[in-house]
Every structure is written in C-alpha cells, then in structure tokens.
Amino acid sequence: xxxxxxxxxxxxxxxxxxxxxxxxxxxxxxxxxxxxxxxxxxxxxxxxxxxxxxxxxxxxxxxxxxxxxxxxxxxxxxxxxxxxxxxxxxxxxxxxxxxxxxxxxxxxxxxxxxxxxxxxxxxxxxxxxxxxxxxxxxxxxxxxxxxxxxxxxxxxxxxxxxxxxxxxxxxxxxxxxxxxxxxxxxxxxxxxxxxxxxxxxxxxxxxxxxxxxxxxxxxxxxxxxxxxxxxxxxxxxxxxxxxxxxxxxxxxxxxxxxxxxxxxxxxxxxxxxxxxxxxxxxxxxxxxxxxxxxxxxxxxxxxxxxxxxxxxxxxxxxxxxxxxxxxxxxxxxxxxxxxxxxxxxxxxxxxxxxxxxxxxxxxxxxxxxxxxxxxxxxxxxxxxxxxxxxxxxxxxxxxxxxxxxxxxxxxxxxxxxxxxxxxxxxxxxxxxxxxxxxxxxxxxxxxxxxxxxx
Amino acid sequence: xxxxxxxxxxxxxxxxxxxxxxxxxxxxxxxxxxxxxxxxxxxxxxxxxxxxxxxxxxxxxxxxxxxxxxxxxxxxxxxxxxxxxxxxxxxxxxxxxxxxxxxxxxxxxxxxxxxxxxxxxxxxxxxxxxxxxxxxxxxxxxxxxxxxxxxxxxxxxxxxxxxxxxxxxxxxxxxxxxxxxxxxxxxxxxxxxxxxxxxxxxxxxxxxxxxxxxxxxxxxxxxxxxxxxxxxxxxxxxxxxxxxxxxxxxxxxxxxxxxxxxxxxxxxxxxxxxxxxxxxxxxxxxxxxxxxxxxxxxxxxxxxxxxxxxxxxxxxxxxxxxxxxxxxxxxxxxxxxxxxxxxxxxxxxxxxxxxxxxxxxxxxxxxxxxxxxxxxxxxxxxxxxxxxxxxxxxxxxxxxxxxxxxxxxxxxxxxxxxxxxxxxxxxxxxxxxxxxxxxxxxxxxxxxxxxxxx
Numbered sequence: 001x002x003x004x005x006x007x008x009x010x011x012x013x014x015x016x017x018x019x020x021x022x023x024x025x026x027x028x029x030x031x032x033x034x035x036x037x038x039x040x041x042x043x044x045x046x047x048x049x050x051x052x053x054x055x056x057x058x059x060x061x062x063x064x065x066x067x068x069x070x071x072x073x074x075x076x077x078x079x080x081x082x083x084x085x086x087x088x089x090x091x092x093x094x095x096x097x098x099x100x101x102x103x104x105x106x107x108x109x110x111x112x113x114x115x116x117x118x119x120x121x122x123x124x125x126x127x128x129x130x131x132x133x134x135x136x137x138x139x140x141x142x143x144x145x146x147x148x149x150x151x152x153x154x155x156x157x158x159x160x161x162x163x164x165x166x167x168x169x170x171x172x173x174x175x176x177x178x179x180x181x182x183x184x185x186x187x188x189x190x191x192x193x194x195x196x197x198x199x200x201x202x203x204x205x206x207x208x209x210x211x212x213x214x215x216x217x218x219x220x221x222x223x224x225x226x227x228x229x230x231x232x233x234x235x236x237x238x239x240x241x242x243x244x245x246x247x248x249x250x251x252x253x254x255x256x257x258x259x260x261x262x263x264x265x266x267x268x269x270x271x272x273x274x275x276x277x278x279x280x281x282x283x284x285x286x287x288x289x290x291x292x293x294x295x296x297x298x299x300x301x302x303x304x305x306x307x308x309x310x311x312x313x314x315x316x317x318x319x320x321x322x323x324x325x326x327x328x329x330x331x332x333x334x335x336x337x338x339x340x341x342x343x344x345x346x347x348x349x350x351x352x353x354x355x356x357x358x359x360x361x362x363x364x365x366x367x368x369x370x371x372x373x374x375x376x377x378x379x380x381x382x383x384x385x386x387x388x389x390x391x392x393x394x395x396x397x398x399x400x401x402x403x404x405x406x407x408x409x410x411x412x413x414x415x416x417x418x419x420x421x422x423x424x425x426x427x428x429x430x431x432x433x434x435x436x437x438x439x440x441x442x443x444x445x446x447x448x449x450x451x452x453x454x
Numbered sequence: 455x456x457x458x459x460x461x462x463x464x465x466x467x468x469x470x471x472x473x474x475x476x477x478x479x480x481x482x483x484x485x486x487x488x489x490x491x492x493x494x495x496x497x498x499x500x501x502x503x504x505x506x507x508x509x510x511x512x513x514x515x516x517x518x519x520x521x522x523x524x525x526x527x528x529x530x531x532x533x534x535x536x537x538x539x540x541x542x543x544x545x546x547x548x549x550x551x552x553x554x555x556x557x558x559x560x561x562x563x564x565x566x567x568x569x570x571x572x573x574x575x576x577x578x579x580x581x582x583x584x585x586x587x588x589x590x591x592x593x594x595x596x597x598x599x600x601x602x603x604x605x606x607x608x609x610x611x612x613x614x615x616x617x618x619x620x621x622x623x624x625x626x627x628x629x630x631x632x633x634x635x636x637x638x639x640x641x642x643x644x645x646x647x648x649x650x651x652x653x654x655x656x657x658x659x660x661x662x663x664x665x666x667x668x669x670x671x672x673x674x675x676x677x678x679x680x681x682x683x684x685x686x687x688x689x690x691x692x693x694x695x696x697x698x699x700x701x702x703x704x705x706x707x708x709x710x711x712x713x714x715x716x717x718x719x720x721x722x723x724x725x726x727x728x729x730x731x732x733x734x735x736x737x738x739x740x741x742x743x744x745x746x747x748x749x750x751x752x753x754x755x756x757x758x759x760x761x762x763x764x765x766x767x768x769x770x771x772x773x774x775x776x777x778x779x780x781x782x783x784x785x786x787x788x789x790x791x792x793x794x795x796x797x798x799x800x801x802x803x804x805x806x807x808x809x810x811x812x813x814x815x816x817x818x819x820x821x822x823x824x825x826x827x828x829x830x831x832x833x834x835x836x837x838x839x840x841x842x843x844x845x846x847x848x849x850x851x852x853x854x855x856x857x858x859x860x861x862x863x864x865x866x867x868x869x870x871x872x873x874x875x876x877x878x879x880x881x882x883x884x885x886x887x888x889x890x891x892x893x894x895x896x897x898x899x900x901x902x903x904x905x906x907x908x
Contacts, residue, residue, distance in 0.1 A: 030766050091768065097664070155766065182670075196669060200767045209731030215650060215852025216876070218782045219694075219752030220726070220743045222736035225777075226755050229686035236680065240673075272674070277663030282676040282807045289674045298673030301680050302770050303761035308778060313654040313815040315780060315852075316756050323679075324762060326769060328672045353736040361767040398669025398769075427667045427770055 003137040020105040023114040029088035029155045038065040038151050041087040053135030062159035065151030078143035082173035085124025086153035089116035090427045097429035117433035119426040123179035130445035142453035156362040157402040175375035176406040181396045181418025189383035192416035194395035197329030197366035199338040205321045206355040212317040222353035224321040225306045239285035244345045250332045262290045294395035299327045335363030364401030375413040382447035457591040474559040477568040483542035483609050492519040495541040507589030516613035519605030527598045534598035536627035539578025540607035543570035544881045551883035571887035573880040577633035584899030596907035611856040629829035630860045635872030643841035646870035648849035651783035651820030653792040659775045660809040666771040676807035678775040679760045693739035698799040704786045716744045748849035753781045789817030818853040829867040836901035
C-alpha cells in the first residue's frame with residue numbers, strides 16, 4: 001500500500017486538472033440539446049479507464065446515453081468489486097444564480113465549483129485514479145475490478161437497469177462500490193447503509209379547451225390552477241402525515257438502535273435551519289430531522305406551472321395546470337404500488353369540472369443493507385484508516401435506483417462510500433466538491449480494494 | 455330624422471369603402487415599427503371628422519401615440535355627448551392563421567375581415583358617419599358633441615387617462631358614448647350597463663435560501679409550492695365563495711329586476727360548456743352563469759410557477775413559488791381596499807416556515823350605471839327603434855378602465871352601445887365585423903343623438 005499511497009499523494013494536482021476537463025463537458029442527460037456532450041463525456045471516461053490500466057474498455061450503446069464498461073479480472077480466488085458511477089449531471093437552471101459558469105470549473109477555498117463536481121463526476125473519478133495508482137506502482141490490483149459508468153442516473157437509470165437485467169454474468173460481482181453519497185460532515189468517515197426510494201408523478205389538470213379572458217369568463221368556469229392547488233393541499237395533513245390511503249402500510253419502522261445511533265450524531269436543528277435561511281423547520285410530527293430526511297417517507301411538489309408565468313399581469317384564465325409531485329420512500333415501500341395509490345387518491349379527490357391526467361415519471365426502490373456485511377466492514381475499516389477516525393453509519397434521503405437493482409439482481413453488497421457533503425449544492429446553483437475529500441476518496445478507494453481483498 | 459336616416463341608408467357602400475381605407479393602416483400601438491402608421495391613422499380620423507363637419511379638429515401629441523379631438527358646440531341649452539373610441543389595434547400574430555391578410559380588408563358573407571374591424575375602428579367610425587349625416591342634411595347636430603379618439607387603448611390608455619385628469623373642462627360632457635363592446639347576439643339591440651373591476655395581486659413564497667435536493671432535504675423543511683397551494687386552497691370555499699374577510703362587504707347585490715332581465719336572455723349552459731370543451735361548469739353557488747361572469751366578484755389564479763417546470767423529472771425542493779391571483783370586482787368594491795384585505799388574509803394564513811411577499815400589480819374600478827339614467831334610456835330607445843326590437847340590458851365581465859375614468863372625473867354617464875359580437879375574433883386571427891351591424895350602428899348613433907337631445 002505504501003507505493004500506492006505515495007503515488008496518489010504525489011499526483012494530487014494532476015487529478016484536479018483531469019477532473020476539470022471532465023467537468024467542462026455539459027453532459028446534462030435530460031436535455032436533448034446535450035446529446036453529443038453525453039458521447040463526449042462517455043469517451044472521456046473510457047479514455048481515462050484505458051490510460052489507468054483497465055482492460056476490455058468499451059462504450060456500450062443503449063436506447064439512451066451510452067454506458068462505459070471496463071474490467072480487470074486477473075486475481076483468481078479473490079472477490080470481484082463492481083465500481084459504479086455516473087457521468088451525467090443535472091440541468092443548471094436557474095443559471096443566473098451561479099457565481100461562476102457551471103461548466104467552467106473554478107477553484108475557491110479548496111473547493112471546485114461546477115455542475116457535476118460532487119454529483120457525481122468528482123466522486124466517480126476517484127475510483128479511476130485509485131486503480132490507476134495500483135497499475136502504475138504494483139502493476140496489478142489486489143482483487144478483480146469491473147467498472148460500469150452510466151449517463152442516465154439523473155433521469156432514472158432506465159437503460160442501465162435493463163442492461164443489468166440482460167447482462168448479469170458480465171456484471172457479476174461480490175460487492176458494488178459507489179461514491180455518490182455524502183460524508184456526515186467534513187472529515188468524518190462515513191458509510192451510508194440506507195437509501196430512500198422515489199415515486200415521481202406528474203399531474204396535469206385541464207379545464208377549458210383554451211386560455212380564456214379572465215374578465216369575460218371569470219367566475220363561470222372552474223380554474224385548473226385553483227383546482228390543482230386544492231388537490232395538493234389534500235395530500236398532507238397539518239402534522240406532515242401523507243393522506244394517501246395505504247401509503248404507510250409497508251413502512252419498516254426505525255429500530256431503537258438506529259434511532260439511538262442517529263441521536264448520537266452531532267446535529268443542531270438551529271444551525272441546520274440557519275444554513276437554509278429558515279426560521280422554522282417543518283416535517284412529520286414525532287420524528288427528528290435526521291429521521292425525517294433519512295428514514296421516513298415524504299411528499300414534495302418539485303415543480304408547478306400554469307397560466308401566465310411572465311413578468312407583470314396578464315388576465316388569463318388558464319386551460320391547464322401541471323404539478324410535479326414526488327414521494328421519497330423507505331423500506332419496504334414499493335414505488336409501483338405507491339404510484340397506484342397516488343393515482344387512485346388523486347382521481348378520487350379530482351373534481352368533475354376538469355380533466356386530470358396522471359403520469360408515473362419515474363420510480364426507485366428504497367434499500368437498507370446489513371451492518372455486518374463483509375464489504376461494509378472492509379469499507380468501514382478502510383475509511384477509518386484514511387481519515388484517522390471511527391467510521392459513522394448513516395442513511396441517505398436520496399435515491400440511487402440502480403443500487404437496488406445491483407443489490408437485487410447481482411446479489412451483491414452495495415458499499416456506499418460517498419465523499420460529498422450535503423452542503424455542496426448538488427442539483428442547485430454553485431455545486432462544488434471539497435478537493436481534500438476528493439483526495440481522501442482516492443485513498444479510501446485504494447484502501448478498500450486492499451481491505452476487501454484480504 | 456327622415457333626411458338623416460335617408461342619407462345614411464343611401465351612403466352604405468361609401469361607408470364601407472371608407473372603413474376599408476382606415477382598416478388598411480396597420481396601427482398596432484404596441485409595436486415600435488408601426489409608430490408612423492399610428493400618425494397616419496390619427497390623421498385619417500382627424501380628416502374624416504373635418505370632412506364630416508366637426509370643428510376644432512386637432513391632433514394632440516402625448517408621450518405615446520396622439521389623441522384626436524373635435525367638437526361642435528352650437529346647441530346651447532342642449533346636453534353634450536363625448537364620443538370615445540380608439541384607432542389603435544392589437545398585433546396580428548399568429549399571422550399564418552389569417553385566411554386573408556389582416557390589413558387587406560376582405561368582405562365575405564356580409565362581414566368585413568381585418569385587424570381592427572370590430573375592435574374598434576369599425577365601431578368608432580360609425581359615430582363619425584352619424585354626425586356627418588346630420589351636417590350633410592339638416593346642417594347641424596341636435597345637441598353638442600365632442601370626440602376624443604385615442605391610439606393607446608390596447609396598451610392601457612395611460613396617456614389618455616392623464617389627459618382626462620388635466621383637461622376636465624375641455625372634455626366636460628353629460629354622457630360618454632362608446633361603441634367598443636358586444637351585442638348580446640346578432641340583431642339583438644343591447645346596452646351594456648356594467649363592467650367589472652380588477653384587483654391583480656402577486657404572491658411570492660420563499661422557503662429555503664436555494665433550491666434543494668428533494669432526497670437529501672425532503673421531509674426536513676417546508677416546501678414553498680405545497681405552502682402556496684395550501685394558501686390558494688384557503689381563498690375560496692366549496693361553494694365558490696371567497697373567504698377573504700370583508701371581501702363581499704361593499705358588493706351591491708343584483709336587484710330582482712336585473713336578475714329577471716338576465717334570466718330572460720337566451721342562454722344555454724350546455725352550449726356554453728360545450729364550446730369551452732367542459733363537461734361541467736362551476737362558480738359561486740346561488741347564481742347563474744351570466745350572473746357569475748357579469749355581476750359577481752370572483753377570484754382566479756392567472757398564473758403559477760415554482761421549482762422545475764421543464765419536461766420530465768427533476769428532484770428539486772424549490773426555494774420559491776409564485777402565484778398571480780386576480781379578483782374581478784363589482785360595484786361598489788374598491789380595488790385598493792380589496793388589495794389590502796387580500797394582503798391581510800394572505801399574511802394571516804401564511805405559515806411561519808416561509809417568507810411571503812405580496813404585490814398589488816394592477817387595479818381597476820367596477821362600474822354600473824343606473825337603468826333610469828337619461829342617457830341610458832335614450833340609447834335604449836334609439837337602438838330599439840333601429841333594430842325593431844326591445845333593447846336588452848347586459849353587463850360585461852371585463853374591465854375598461856377609461857370608462858370609469860370618464861364617469862368619475864367628468865361626472866358623465868357612460869353609454870356602452872357596442873355593435874360587435876364576442877364571436878368576431880377580437881384580439882385573434884380573422885377578426886371581422888358584421889356590416890349589417892355597422893350600418894345599424896350608424897343609425898343607432900344618429901337616433902341616440904336625436905333622443906338624447908329631447
């Protein structure tokens with residue numbers, strides 16, 4: 001490990017320059033205009049895997065954006081680790097709130113600012129540099145490694161999911177190593193053992209067959225915006241409980257031990273609120289904030305629009321109103337079942353004065369892994385060594401749908417060794433990544449491969 | 455009257471040719487490119503007023519497009535009528551939906567197709583031809599007449615409003631005659647005696663200081679979209695009553711006679727709903743559709759936006775949500791007072807978890823004239839004679855702010871003697887004006903001057 005670690009420590013600046021090149025590619029998976037940038041990003045990743053020393057590097061076409069695969073399988077008898085990450089990023093709007101252009105990586109106070117810096121280009125790239133360090137020093141890896149890097153994580157990983165279904169032998173592994181989550185705090189070695197799932201719905205309410213003059217028609221017909229607002233108001237009660245019948249039926253409650261673990265973590269509601277510019281927090285009654293965001297299901301409007309959305313006044317009575325509404329799920333809620341319950345409830349509360357169309361835009365299963373798993377224990381040891389502190393175990397409020405897919409279909413243990421911070425504006429303007437954690441992440445990846453090979 | 459009527463009837467074709475000349479001028483007030491066309495149109499109107507026999511014809515410069523003034527004040531002891539109209543028109547886009555070019559007037563099935571045909575060139579021009587008929591036959595008018603024709607109605611009449619403030623003596627009159635509204639139906643003599651007012655508000659709800667990842671933070675903080683939806687749901691009850699305390703306090707209820715008048719009008723809820731693509735209508739309980747849209751106050755969201763409004767799914771927990779909410783008002787509601795009541799109520803129902811900002815974007819006073827007013831009675835008699843049917847009295851759900859300005863500042867009775875039809879595509883492609891109504895309108899104008907002089 002000494003030479004590996006030495007190599008990593010002496011190449012720090014080179015790594016940052018390479019990451020900048022990757023961050024310059026505007027690989028926004030949801031926008032058609034960036035289709036070619038997706039290919040550029042995939043080719044960049046493939047090139048770096050090849051340079052690192054990985055074998056069988058391939059760009060695999062899908063119905064959407066391509067996958068990048070690589071492997072090195074010359075450690076017979078040793079476990080196989082599948083490294084997963086994604087090269088796609090979220091859209092950048094509202095662009096005017098960025099202090100530096102989202103695709104011109106800018107370093108300030110030891111942080112690199114760019115869309116995708118922490119989610120997930122920076123974190124994914126750590127593992128490429130970790131295997132490179134082995135190849136460039138000891139000439140081989142301590143165990144078998146496969147890489148599968150996708151370009152559709154931000155839009156639901158649909159094509160990778162299908163690929164996993166059809167290529168279980170190709171992707172076969174003992175553990176899936178993923179860095180797409182956060183540390184509990186700066187410098188705190190953290191393993192994430194649970195992820196929430198997701199059920200993301202769109203509701204379109206249509207009233208009159210065209211936009212109407214609000215003077216001529218106002219008062220005579222129902223208004224789709226007022227209707228959708230009324231329906232949204234019926235989704236949660238005053239205690240933050242979701243009112244969809246059956247919604248909580250499959251929820252596995254937190255154990256006493258888990259709640260105690262969470263309570264021991266340093267956390268200040270006051271500071272949390274202050275950092276978000278809030279005077280008061282609000283969530284489900286009977287739970288702490290950490291419990292609410294990590295291990296309780298929730299419902300949020302992610303977007304709403306209808307009628308006149310420009311500056312000033314236009315006296316229009318809109319034909320349509322649209323809301324994007326998503327629910328975060330916890331084990332053992334099933335996104336498909338929840339989508340059905342949501343749809344039934346919306347149809348039930350929809351008035352007859354309008355037409356309501358409901359689409360299931362995307363879903364993800366929740367997951368929580370055992371704390372006694374070998375891969376998990378190896379990872380905990382590895383990061384404790386690198387950070388020089390005891391590893392803490394947390395859950396994560398977000399969803400990484402493909403983690404569940406890997407775990408279920410490949411029967412592999414997921415290791416969520418995230419090096420991000422939830423203050424790093426992922427999905428928001430001024431996304432960034434702490435370059436110290438970037439470096440510690442490369443080291444942690446290398447130590448994990450070593451520990452897990454033992 | 456015989457010679458006046460004879461003159462009008464024998465000049466029918468000449469009137470249409472003159473109207474065509476006026477309609478050929480692309481006087482779109484909102485477009486800078488048409489600035490010179492505005493002057494051409496004003497000069498055309500001034501020239502026709504002079505030819506007709508009016509005196510003191512002037513083009514009055516404003517900060518925007520010019521006003522055209524004329525008068526004839528040689529009937530001492532007789533009332534004074536101020537004729538108001540506008541020579542400006544709406545833009546023509548989408549141009550590809552016009553069957554004939556918008557500024558090449560085309561006659562088909564007794565209708566003249568062109569931008570401005572019904573709104574308002576055709577209707578305004580009727581009054582110039584009416585006074586001309588008097589001058590060319592009996593050599594004088596039966597009462598005093600002033601004309602004020604503006605070029606900024608379609609952009610808010612801001613400069614005319616200021617001109618009225620400063621020139622009350624110049625514009626002094628007993629009644630303001632306006633043809634810029636609709637008949638209840640083809641061939642039905644109609645007087646519009648009420649207009650609704652407007653109070654247009656904007657509500658901005660701010661939660662966290664930036665857009666957040668809905669996985670990481672969802673459940674931990676309140677959501678501005680959910681909050682604004684909840685607040686909107688509290689603005690009206692299930693019976694369509696507005697819940698803002700004091701909102702109905704100044705409302706003058708419809709009289710029994712007015713309600714009977716409305717009930718006698720031919721109206722089919724079923725056809726009304728069908729034309730709008732609706733299965734069911736909805737409005738304030740206890741009122742018919744005509745009452746709801748003409749004479750009851752109402753509240754509608756005109757626009758809403760927040761969070762992700764693009765295609766597909768973005769798992770964002772938004773920082774802000776904005777709603778544009780307007781209330782149509784009826785006599786004697788005061789838009790400024792209503793804005794205050796709205797603001798107090800919103801502040802009262804806003805939760806402490808968010809910041810709420812409320813702006814008053816725009817207001818207009820409602821108006822309804824007495825059915826016993828002398829000018830109104832004269833107009834009713836005049837059009838009944840011309841159409842050979844009893845006049846119907848209706849109200850209009852929209853607002854024409856300048857009418858209220860005339861009524862209040864000049865202490866004059868407005869006479870809304872519209873000859874348009876709300877099916878004549880005003881503000882849309884293929885705007886047109888029924889030439890039979892054009893001719894009946896000239897006669898109605900002439901008969902009104904006669905009746906009102908008695």
